[in-house]
Amino acid sequence: MNSSDRDQRSSAQIARVLAEIARLLESPDNQDERLHCVLKAVGELVPYQSCALLIERSDEATLLAMPEPAANSRPALQSSLWRLLHAMKGNGETVSSSIEANRLVLPVIAADRVIGLLRVEGGEAYELEDVQLLSAVASQLGTYLTMVDLTAREREARKEAERLHSLLADKAKHLEELVQERTGELRASIAELESFAYSLSHDMRAPLRAIQSFSQAVMEDYGKDIPPTGIDYLKKMVSASARMDRLIQEVLAFSRLSRQQITLQPIDVEKLLREIIQERPEFQTAQVDIEIQSPLLSVLGHDASLTQCITNLLSNAVKFVNRGVKPRVRIWSEAMPPADGPPMRWVRLWFEDNGIGIDKEAQRRLFGLFQRLHPDTEYQGIGIGLAIVRKAVERMGGSVGVESERGKGSRFWIQLQGAES
Numbered sequence: 001m002n003s004s005d006r007d008q009r010s011s012a013q014i015a016r017v018l019a020e021i022a023r024l025l026e027s028p029d030n031q032d033e034r035l036h037c038v039l040k041a042v043g044e045l046v047p048y049q050s051c052a053l054l055i056e057r058s059d060e061a062t063l064l065a066m067p068e069p070a071a072n073s074r075p076a077l078q079s080s081l082w083r084l085l086h087a088m089k090g091n092g093e094t095v096s097s098s099i100e101a102n103r104l105v106l107p108v109i110a111a112d113r114v115i116g117l118l119r120v121e122g123g124e125a126y127e128l129e130d131v132q133l134l135s136a137v138a139s140q141l142g143t144y145l146t147m148v149d150l151t152a153r154e155r156e157a158r159k160e161a162e163r164l165h166s167l168l169a170d171k172a173k174h175l176e177e178l179v180q181e182r183t184g185e186l187r188a189s190i191a192e193l194e195s196f197a198y199s200l201s202h203d204m205r206a207p208l209r210a211i212q213s214f215s216q217a218v219m220e221d222y223g224k225d226i227p228p229t230g231i232d233y234l235k236k237m238v239s240a241s242a243r244m245d246r247l248i249q250e251v252l253a254f255s256r257l258s259r260q261q262i263t264l265q266p267i268d269v270e271k272l273l274r275e276i277i278q279e280r281p282e283f284q285t286a287q288v289d290i291e292i293q294s295p296l297l298s299v300l301g302h303d304a305s306l307t308q309c310i311t312n313l314l315s316n317a318v319k320f321v322n323r324g325v326k327p328r329v330r331i332w333s334e335a336m337p338p339a340d341g342p343p344m345r346w347v348r349l350w351f352e353d354n355g356i357g358i359d360k361e362a363q364r365r366l367f368g369l370f371q372r373l374h375p376d377t378e379y380q381g382i383g384i385g386l387a388i389v390r391k392a393v394e395r396m397g398g399s400v401g402v403e404s405e406r407g408k409g410s411r412f413w414i415q416l417q418g419a420e421s
Ligand SMILES: Nc1ncnc2c1ncn2[C@@H]1O[C@H](COP(=O)(O)OP(=O)(O)OP(=O)(O)O)[C@@H](O)[C@H]1O
Pocket: 312, 316, 317, 320, 353, 355, 356, 357, 358, 366, 371, 372, 373, 374, 380, 381, 382, 383, 384, 385, 386, 387, 410
């Protein structure tokens, strides 16, 4: 490089060329074209006879050179720069440049990593200012290549995220289909079982009635020839088959509950409750004190199902008291805040009694079929009342529960959607 060239290199020109390099790096051309243009522009800052840029991209070297070297000398140039690049990398943090009289080789650093080399070779010896200018270009290239790398990684990450997203969506769809398929199968087999139980229970009633009526006939027609013990056995047969008949009827009612279609509508609970109390002799004031804490909130329910629930809960409240104690029942309602899901208001109806109470461990299973805690000799029943309450309430979209302690009375509750939400 001769001194007249250097004299012409004013600071304005330096600034212009560096700005031009920055612009070139941001141009829309493809990456190698941009870098070729940059190498050409370098010549205006640091005049050279040849200029080369070696970049390491995923363990491969890319060589760009100005002017393009002869095909047979290109591999030698590439491998000598590659060796130098790795020698520089081996130096760890202190990355040195290679400066000879007429040849400068500077590292291109991206994100603290040497990822390339920029080399110029001139006819004359270079000076300190040439080193500084070439360093400025190498640093611009480093920033640019960092950006390219980041963009490529971001693109890859986005692609990976999209891939995972669509994989997840596929899996979710598949799962949903599977759930639907299984639910369908389950529904079908439940329906089949229910209809089997229904027809079985139904068919069992005819022979049962035959046992009842023939036992009755034997007693009427041949009673005088049968000793008292025999008559007693026959009576036991009649009463046992009557009990079995009642059991079957209840099972049929229970099974009907799940087969029947129900539509929910607003129900004035207080009105319904007063009607139920009026209709049943065992709920009259002579037998039991029933206190209703007015007003009771209305619910969305199914009239017949709710009637059944209230009747069963009241019957239990009246039944399970110690001998000689007059049953006292208190009924009130409570608006419940929505737990999660849609903001609908729930209404909880409470039935509190002064009865014998229920052990904590037994409370959970009470709502299952035939779960009786007391022998029939003490309190009569089949053990289906609470199972019907639970099934009916669940069919109306609600839930049931109990709070109790042995000897301290019980509080049963049913929770349904409020009619005024
Ligand atoms: N209010 C209550 N106080 C104490 N125990 C209760 C009360 N309600 C129910 N139970 C217990 O829960 C069991 C199940 O109640 P459920 O109403 O299902 O059956 P049941 O009353 O015995 O018979 P059914 O109602 O079919 O005539 C009862 O046998 C009893 O042991």
